[in-house]
Amino acid sequence: MDIFTSLNPAQREAVMATEGPLLLLAGAGSGKTRVLVNRIAYMVYNGVRPFNILAITFTNKAAREMKERIGKLLGEGGDVWASTFHSMCVRILRRDIEKIGYDGKFTIYDTEDVAKLMKQILKERNVNDKLLPAQTVLGVIGRKKDMLITPQMYINDAGSDFREQQLAELYDAYQKRLRANNALDFDDLIFQTVELFRKKPEVLDRYQNRFLYISVDEYQDTNYCQYQLVKLLSAKHGNICVVGDDDQSIYGWRGADIRNILDFEKDFPGARTIRLEQNYRSTSTILDAANAVIKNNRRRKGKTLWTENLAGTPIMYHTARTDIEEAAFVVGEIKEKKAEGAAYRDFSVLYRMNAQSRLIEDHLVRESVPYRVVGGVRFYERREVKDVLAYLKAINNPLDDISLRRILNVPRRGIGEETENRISAYAMEMEVPFYDAMESCGEIGGLPYNGKRVKEFANLMEGLTAYAAEKPVAEVIQEVLKQTDYVNELHSTEHDKDVAKDRAGNVLELLAKAEEFEKQAEKENTSASLAAFLEEVALVADIDNYAEGHDAVVLMTVHSAKGLEFNTVFLAGFEEHVFPTSRSIFDTSETGLEEERRLCYVAITRARERLFITNARSRRLFHETAYNQPSRFLKEIPVNLVETVGTETRNSEFPRFSPLAGNMRLLQKAHTMPAPKTGPPAYVEGDSVLQKKYGKGKVLAIKPAGADYEVTVEFPGIGQKKFMAHLSNLEKTNGDD
DNA sequence: CTAGGATCATCAATT
DNA sequence: ATGATCCTAG
Numbered sequence: 001m002d003i004f005t006s007l008n009p010a011q012r013e014a015v016m017a018t019e020g021p022l023l024l025l026a027g028a029g030s031g032k033t034r035v036l037v038n039r040i041a042y043m044v045y046n047g048v049r050p051f052n053i054l055a056i057t058f059t060n061k062a063a064r065e066m067k068e069r070i071g072k073l074l075g076e077g078g079d080v081w082a083s084t085f086h087s088m089c090v091r092i093l094r095r096d097i098e099k100i101g102y103d104g105k106f107t108i109y110d111t112e113d114v115a116k117l118m119k120q121i122l123k124e125r126n127v128n129d130k131l132l133p134a135q136t137v138l139g140v141i142g143r144k145k146d147m148l149i150t151p152q153m154y155i156n157d158a159g160s161d162f163r164e165q166q167l168a169e170l171y172d173a174y175q176k177r178l179r180a181n182n183a184l185d186f187d188d189l190i191f192q193t194v195e196l197f198r199k200k201p202e203v204l205d206r207y208q209n210r211f212l213y214i215s216v217d218e219y220q221d222t223n224y225c226q227y228q229l230v231k232l233l234s235a236k237h238g239n240i241c242v243v244g245d246d247d248q249s250i251y252g253w254r255g256a257d258i259r260n261i262l263d264f265e266k267d268f269p270g271a272r273t274i275r276l277e278q279n280y281r282s283t284s285t286i287l288d289a290a291n292a293v294i295k296n297n298r299r300r301k302g303k304t305l306w307t308e309n310l311a312g313t314p315i316m317y318h319t320a321r322t323d324i325e326e327a328a329f330v331v332g333e334i335k336e337k338k339a340e341g342a343a344y345r346d347f348s349v350l351y352r353m354n355a356q357s358r359l360i361e362d363h364l365v366r367e368s369v370p371y372r373v374v375g376g377v378r379f380y381e382r383r384e385v386k387d388v389l390a391y392l393k394a395i396n397n398p399l400d401d402i403s404l405r406r407i408l409n410v411p412r413r414g415i416g417e418e419t420e421n422r423i424s425a426y427a428m429e430m431e432v433p434f435y436d437a438m439e440s441c442g443e444i445g446g447l448p449y450n451g452k453r454v455k456e457f458a459n460l461m462e463g464l465t466a467y468a469a470e471k472p473v474a475e476v477i478q479e480v481l482k483q484t485d486y487v488n489e490l491h492s493t494e495h496d497k498d499v500a501k502d503r504a505g506n507v508l509e510l511l512a513k514a515e516e517f518e519k520q521a522e523k524e525n526t527s528a529s530l531a532a533f534l535e536e537v538a539l540v541a542d543i544d545n546y547a548e549g550h551d552a553v554v555l556m557t558v559h560s561a562k563g564l565e566f567n568t569v570f571l572a573g574f575e576e577h578v579f580p581t582s583r584s585i586f587d588t589s590e591t592g593l594e595e596e597r598r599l600c601y602v603a604i605t606r607a608r609e610r611l612f613i614t615n616a617r618s619r620r621l622f623h624e625t626a627y628n629q630p631s632r633f634l635k636e637i638p639v640n641l642v643e644t645v646g647t648e649t650r651n652s653e654f655p656r657f658s659p660l661a662g663n664m665r666l667l668q669k670a671h672t673m674p675a676p677k678t679g680p681p682a683y684v685e686g687d688s689v690l691q692k693k694y695g696k697g698k699v700l701a702i703k704p705a706g707a708d709y710e711v712t713v714e715f716p717g718i719g720q721k722k723f724m725a726h727l728s729n730l731e732k733t734n735g736d737d
Numbered sequence: 738c739t740a741g742g743a744t745c746a747t748c749a750a751t752t
Numbered sequence: 753a754t755g756a757t758c759c760t761a762g
Contacts, residue, residue: 058752059752084752085752086752087752110752111751111752186751186752187752189752190752250750251750251751253749253750253751254750254751254752352749352750353748353749353750354749354750355748355749375750375751377753378751383754409739412739412740414738414739414740415739416738416739416740417738417739418738418739419738419739493741538752539752540752541751541752542751543751557749557750557751558750559749559750559751560750560751581749581750583749599750622747622748623747623748738762739761739762740760740761740762741759741760741761741762742758742759742760742761743757743758743759743760744756744757744758744759745755745756745757745758746754746755746756746757747753747754747755747756748753748754
């Protein structure tokens with residue numbers, strides 16, 4: 001079989017080790033996807049039915065690609081079940097979740113839905129959301145779910161600690177509400193699947209008998225709950241292959257447990273471990289840099305990637321004066337290389353946070369460089385898209401209060417907060433769903449026009465629901481738009497015409513996606529139901545739609561870039577407090593910083609041939625100008641691999657870029673600046689001042705800036721920060737302690 | 738009661 | 753840029 005000819009010995013060994021537990025430690029660029037694909041092809045070649053193979057991937061995109069590649073190798077393979085944890089669990093739950101008390105048409109709540117639900121709960125229980133923000137509670141609940149801790153278990157564990165008790169009760173209330181709404185959050189998808197398997201062994205049995213060979217990619221990013229799921233599924237036959245790289249574990253903050261990979265051999269007795277340490281992707285320069293950085297982490301299995309590739313060009317390091325000039329440098333380099341014959345698609349710009357993309361986008365636009373941004377505000381999270389989706393969700397699942405209440409007054413139909421509160425109170429008192437309360441709103445006192453508008457809304461929903469029962473998704477959307485006149489409302493309520501156009505465009509795009517979905521479903525002979533559409537929509541990641549085909553520069557966070565590679569990578573904002581983030585720096589334990597370092601390792605290893613690292617001496621960060629030191633990780637890269645470019649001379653060239661768009665923006669900004677409320681600040685140079693975020697600092701300089709004053713303050717242990725006097729509420733204090 | 742405007746605080750990474 | 757909150761005018 002030709003699959004062997006191009007594999008190295010370790011890869012070949014991994015391909016043939018199909019029986020029993022296998023830990024595949026695959027370094028960046030070591031050809032692990034190829035091994036996984038070939039391994040599955042090898043099984044099928046040896047008589048395993050594709051139907052019996054499960055491949056869990058990290059993104060839908062990876063799943064799709066895996067299927068394609070298996071198909072190419074075998075001419076079949078369509079029956080291999082390749083999907084993400086979340087998609088897989090939804091499929092399992094749709095079929096059997098009623099066995100544990102949900103309805104099969106459950107709704108999936110996204111982050112925003114869930115935040116709204118929690119805010120409602122806090123309000124109802126009179127919990128001060130300043131002291132206990134919804135996000136905090138949800139974070140705690142998420143971690144409990146990752147650990148497979150139920151509300152009841154948490155209540156029992158809470159002991160006498162008031163805060164713990166309160167959190168446990170909120171978790172309980174939250175979970176009950178989800179159930180009443182027939183909704184699951186993202187964590188529930190996995191959690192409830194494990195619950196289902198534990199409570200209904202016959203269901204587990206069915207899947208154990210079906211999935212005789214299981215592989216899990218990006219195993220270092222699984223959490224405890226996912227680990228248990230995998231363990232349950234493979235318990236009978238033990239043919240479980242996990243692939244990962246502990247050095248690329250970057251999702252600790254969302255519950256990924258690095259122990260899963262560190263302890264695999266313990267958890268799955270008899271496991272074999274195979275290491276893939278030869279890198280085929282990057283130049284030795286890039287690889288040496290990555291190795292040098294990651295070896296500073298204490299908590300790792302330890303491995304060193306090597307390559308036969310040539311050294312290539314040095315890593316280019318550039319410090320710009322400002323973040324604006326940094327962006328100009330990046331775009332300038334891209335244009336230069338493009339002129340020398342490179343394609344735009346050869347370049348990616350990676351950054352630590354989405355907010356950094358703005359400046360770079362501005363410059364790309366200005367210089368007419370085609371680009372794509374992955375991540376940021378996602379399509380399905382836009383307000384107008386979510387509004388339309390809320391109609392669909394409410395139609396699909398009338399118990400979904402969150403969606404129903406979202407559209408109760410969207411578009412405006414004269415149903416305000418007070419009315420909503422009264423219906424909600426009635427619903428709670430009578431212990432009926434919100435929808436039912438709406439229908440019997442005649443019995444609720446105090447509603448304007450005796451609840452006429454509410455009644456009308458209920459009728460609208462009823463009509464739409466009946467319509468949806470017999471029409472395909474796209475037509476339902478059209479009907480919703482028609483009946484609500486949503487697009488016109490958009491134009492009349494939105495003042496900014498461009499924004500309104502944009503939003504209307506997004507609504508149409510949603511419609512187009514629905515049509516596409518129907519076509520796809522017909523082709524693949526899968527369900528085109530409303531529920532299926534909503535499910536797809538809930539689980540797509542932005543990266544899933546990233547097609548390499550377009551010739552465009554691609555911008556994304558380092559997190560999104562995991563698993564991808566580019567000829568040339570720009571790593572922008574390589575500064576303390578940005579990368580690594582402030583939070584990780586101030587974290588007393590090393591874990592946060594080690595995760596940042598792994599993230600840095602991921603970033604570096606995305607590059608095949610060229611790596612640019614850039615930073616800026618000053619940067620607008622949130623609402624201040626920050627003066628950050630270069631990232632500490634820079635010092636960990638051996639100097640002989642790095643060439644510093646253009647730091648001074650280039651700066652003088654920067655103002656030359658075509659000025660119009662940018663200056664217009666600056667002008668507009670300047671005009672919208674509010675006039676200062678006061679004269680000179682109440683402190684002078686040398687005074688001690690208090691700033692609410694950074695605490696006490698010393699004023700180094702005060703200088704006039706337009707109508708206001710720019711104040712430079714030195715904070716011990718943090719560094720210098722600049723503020724606009726009237727915006728910053730700096731308070732003069734005495735200089736003690 | 739509701740709509741609409743103004744003001745203010747907030748802001749990592751994602752399925 | 754967005755949401756929460758407060759105010760004013762119908």
